Amino acid sequence: MKYARIFVRSFFKWLLIAGVVGVISGGVGTLFRLSVENANVLRQANTWLIFLLPLGGLLIVGCYQLCGIKSPIGTDRVIGSVRAEEEVPVILGPLIFVSTVITHLLGGSAGREGAALQLGGSIGTHVGKLFRLDEKDMSLIVLSGMSGVFAALFGTPLTSVFFALEVISVGVIYYSGLVPCLVSALVAYSISGYFGFDLEIEKVLAVPDFGLFPVLRVAVLGVCCAVLSILYIFTMDRVDDIFEKFFKNPYLRILTGGIVIVGLSMLFPSGHYNGSGMGVIFQALDGEADWWAFLVKILFTAVTLGAGFKGGEIVPTFFIGSTMGCFVGGLLGLDPGFAAAIGLIATFCAVVNSPVASILLGIELFGAQGLIFFGIACSISYMLSGYYGLYGSQKIMYSKTKAKYININAK
Amino acid sequence: MKYARIFVRSFFKWLLIAGVVGVISGGVGTLFRLSVENANVLRQANTWLIFLLPLGGLLIVGCYQLCGIKSPIGTDRVIGSVRAEEEVPVILGPLIFVSTVITHLLGGSAGREGAALQLGGSIGTHVGKLFRLDEKDMSLIVLSGMSGVFAALFGTPLTSVFFALEVISVGVIYYSGLVPCLVSALVAYSISGYFGFDLEIEKVLAVPDFGLFPVLRVAVLGVCCAVLSILYIFTMDRVDDIFEKFFKNPYLRILTGGIVIVGLSMLFPSGHYNGSGMGVIFQALDGEADWWAFLVKILFTAVTLGAGFKGGEIVPTFFIGSTMGCFVGGLLGLDPGFAAAIGLIATFCAVVNSPVASILLGIELFGAQGLIFFGIACSISYMLSGYYGLYGSQKIMYSKTKAKYININAK
Numbered sequence: 142m143k144y145a146r147i148f149v150r151s152f153f154k155w156l157l158i159a160g161v162v163g164v165i166s167g168g169v170g171t172l173f174r175l176s177v178e179n180a181n182v183l184r185q186a187n188t189w190l191i192f193l194l195p196l197g198g199l200l201i202v203g204c205y206q207l208c209g210i211k212s213p214i215g216t217d218r219v220i221g222s223v224r225a226e227e228e229v230p231v232i233l234g235p236l237i238f239v240s241t242v243i244t245h246l247l248g249g250s251a252g253r254e255g256a257a258l259q260l261g262g263s264i265g266t267h268v269g270k271l272f273r274l275d276e277k278d279m280s281l282i283v284l285s286g287m288s289g290v291f292a293a294l295f296g297t298p299l300t301s302v303f304f305a306l307e308v309i310s311v312g313v314i315y316y317s318g319l320v321p322c323l324v325s326a327l328v329a330y331s332i333s334g335y336f337g338f339d340l341e342i343e344k345v346l347a348v349p350d351f352g353l354f355p356v357l358r359v360a361v362l363g364v365c366c367a368v369l370s371i372l373y374i375f376t377m378d379r380v381d382d383i384f385e386k387f388f389k390n391p392y393l394r395i396l397t398g399g400i401v402i403v404g405l406s407m408l409f410p411s412g413h414y415n416g417s418g419m420g421v422i423f424q425a426l427d428g429e430a431d432w433w434a435f436l437v438k439i440l441f442t443a444v445t446l447g448a449g450f451k452g453g454e455i456v457p458t459f460f461i462g463s464t465m466g467c468f469v470g471g472l473l474g475l476d477p478g479f480a481a482a483i484g485l486i487a488t489f490c491a492v493v494n495s496p497v498a499s500i501l502l503g504i505e506l507f508g509a510q511g512l513i514f515f516g517i518a519c520s521i522s523y524m525l526s527g528y529y530g531l532y533g534s535q536k537i538m539y540s541k542t543k544a545k546y547i548n549i550n551a552k
Numbered sequence: 553m554k555y556a557r558i559f560v561r562s563f564f565k566w567l568l569i570a571g572v573v574g575v576i577s578g579g580v581g582t583l584f585r586l587s588v589e590n591a592n593v594l595r596q597a598n599t600w601l602i603f604l605l606p607l608g609g610l611l612i613v614g615c616y617q618l619c620g621i622k623s624p625i626g627t628d629r630v631i632g633s634v635r636a637e638e639e640v641p642v643i644l645g646p647l648i649f650v651s652t653v654i655t656h657l658l659g660g661s662a663g664r665e666g667a668a669l670q671l672g673g674s675i676g677t678h679v680g681k682l683f684r685l686d687e688k689d690m691s692l693i694v695l696s697g698m699s700g701v702f703a704a705l706f707g708t709p710l711t712s713v714f715f716a717l718e719v720i721s722v723g724v725i726y727y728s729g730l731v732p733c734l735v736s737a738l739v740a741y742s743i744s745g746y747f748g749f750d751l752e753i754e755k756v757l758a759v760p761d762f763g764l765f766p767v768l769r770v771a772v773l774g775v776c777c778a779v780l781s782i783l784y785i786f787t788m789d790r791v792d793d794i795f796e797k798f799f800k801n802p803y804l805r806i807l808t809g810g811i812v813i814v815g816l817s818m819l820f821p822s823g824h825y826n827g828s829g830m831g832v833i834f835q836a837l838d839g840e841a842d843w844w845a846f847l848v849k850i851l852f853t854a855v856t857l858g859a860g861f862k863g864g865e866i867v868p869t870f871f872i873g874s875t876m877g878c879f880v881g882g883l884l885g886l887d888p889g890f891a892a893a894i895g896l897i898a899t900f901c902a903v904v905n906s907p908v909a910s911i912l913l914g915i916e917l918f919g920a921q922g923l924i925f926f927g928i929a930c931s932i933s934y935m936l937s938g939y940y941g942l943y944g945s946q947k948i949m950y951s952k953t954k955a956k957y958i959n960i961n962a963k
Contacts, residue, residue: 278954298924313725316952317952320932524562541559543688543692
């Protein structure tokens with residue numbers, strides 16, 4: 142009976158606290174989502190805005206410096222905070238919000254989930270302190286914040302729950318965060334849902350029947366996603382290093398990066414590679430994509446983020462995964478739209494090392510019909526992407542090839 | 553490059569070895585499934601078979617004694633073997649096969665997945681030795697065998713993969729087994745699929761629209777599933793203890809148990825509670841169930857398994873979960889068929905402590921439309937079922953209420 146009381150008390154405690162986190166992260170997440178969306182719309186209507194990108198960069202660095210936050214912290218700090226290694230400064234929230242909107246408005250190539258995780262982490266930390274939670278509970282409330290903002294952003298509540306539980310330490314799932322994260326995600330999802338979701342995909346995939354050849358084709362595509370993920374992460378790291386090596390001064394660094402992006406945008410005037418690039422993702426899911434699109438997007442994103450602009454890496458991952466999938470899948474004899482969906486989720490899986498979240502993402506975006514193929518592509522891309530990962534502070538607890546405890550950081 | 557070679561070699565190694573395991577476990581699993589199915593059909597056509605149950609019990613104990621295997625090992629031993637604590641004797645395979653078929657043929661109340669896991673574990677061990685795998689790889693090949701036979705039995709490949717990865721140590725997912733388990737499960741699923749699946753549910757659930765009241769109703773149902781799971785496990789343990797205390801001799805124990813089941817079958821002559829009871833599960837999913845059905849089924853199952861008959865606890869879990877869900881859900885104002893589905897997966901989740909596998913089970917059986925509700929019910933039943941679990945050798949690595957490492961055995 143004593144045990145029962147502990148569980149019931151804990152249940153209601155989380156219902157309350159995670160509910161509060163859900164309301165805040167839902168509100169903030171919705172506001173953030175709409176801001177980024179409108180920034181993209183505005184930019185597409187006013188193509189000259191791209192020329193302000195270098196100036197916008199200076200503004201971003203200025204804000205960070207003003208708040209006393211040195212440049213290279215971000216999502217990694219949030220992940221670290223779940224393991225109680227670091228704390229998320231509350232100011233990180235507003236900072237990342239404004240700088241991501243600036244980046245999207247002026248045509249940098251970036252996502253938004255990096256911002257989402259940081260916003261969520263910052264909200265969780267704040268609420269947790271308010272309720273005087275202890276250290277162990279603080280991790281869970283940070284996770285709740287992350288999954289709340291993620292759900293508000295992408296409209297995929299279960300994916301956001303398992304993403305938060307899974308991404309911190311690969312091989313370990315923080316099940317104790319299941320109820321807190323779910324409560325926060327559902328509340329945030331409901332709030333955000335009132336304003337409609339831009340990732341809502343009504344399209345029914347042309348899923349092939351289960352059989353040897355479709356399985357082999359999807360498996361090969363999974364291998365391509367693993368290779369693509371390594372190329373993406375490797376390029377980002379290299380460009381990062383180059384910027385850091387040649388431009389010690391963060392103002393100079395972001396100014397140069399901004400100018401490079403302006404130059405690249407002259408070369409590729411379609412505007413496809415600026416901002417989030419949602420339009421291109423939808424086109425790929427409809428079965429149309431340029432074969433080189435993913436290479437150009439990697440370049441744009443690596444320069445944007447390496448130079449110090451803000452945002453995230455997940456929507457660019459969706460972009461490169463879906464366009465590559467669309468092109469390669471077509472060559473393999475798969476329906477290009479279906480292959481784009483596979484490419485999207487399997488590349489996501491490879492860069493965040495979170496198979497459960499990735500499979501759920503596939504289901505929440507495209508329905509259950511392709512479930513087996515989602516599982517195949519994600520399992521393979523997970524295994525073959527090795528220990529590369531978007532988040533350097535992500536711990537890989539277990540080897541990918543043996544049942545062995547390794548506990549290393551993602552590369 | 554060296555790293556790349558390790559991953560690629562490991563990938564092809566598992567493709568080969570897990571493929572072999574998949575073929576064998578698919579073949580054996582199919583044979584086993586058809587045998588159990590036909591045993592149930594035969595029994596239903598020949599109701600007098602129930603009177604042979606006590607004799608059948610003697611036969612089962614005789615076989616085990618003859619092979620030198622003392623009574624109380626089984627699925628727990630398989631789970632232990634994944635953690636390299638024990639080894640699965642190969643003879644366990646044929647033994648559990650025959651005794652489960654006898655149990656079903658003569659009207660004991662049991663499932664079959666216990667047998668499936670033991671068959672799979674035994675196949676995995678055998679193949680692993682053949683390929684001279686080292687200790688770490690042996691765990692993965694045992695998991696592959698488990699997921700292979702499970703997939704052949706239930707026709708739910710992804711569920712079986714994540715069940716195997718998740719069930720051993722709650723809080724840790726053996727991701728390194730992802731590709732091996734998936735390969736084995738897909739091969740076994742394909743083989744078994746040729747013969748049709750009896751759990752194939754074509755029915756579309758009447759899923760309510762997302763909103764506060766449906767969420768609350770499903771949440772309450774999730775709480776009921778948690779309570780039900782504790783009642784079920786508690787009863788099984790008590791009946792087990794009583795049998796063991798009063799009947800030291802295993803022959804006498806199973807004889808008595810058999811006679812009790814014969815008596816109970818006279819009391820409940822519908823035959824609903826003998827064997828697997830699939831018909832009742834389907835009826836519940838169609839929205840019809842007696843309110844007391846789950847109580848009677850718990851009694852039948854506890855006596856059957858406590859006395860020493862063989863089978864599993866999962867199909868009885870489906871039975872009690874779906875009938876309880878159908879009844880309680882109706883009271884709560886949910887569609888009874890939908891509520892039965894929720895009851896089935898959330899009770900499963902509570903007894904095996906595997907939320908990912910349970911959510912996937914919901915999707916593979918009923919499609920993705922109810923996904924959010926599956927997530928809600930499973931999260932709640934997972935948390936509130938406490939540290940009870942069907943498998944005493946299952947390790948609960950992390951607390952359910954805090955982000956804390958605890959490493960205890962399931963009760």
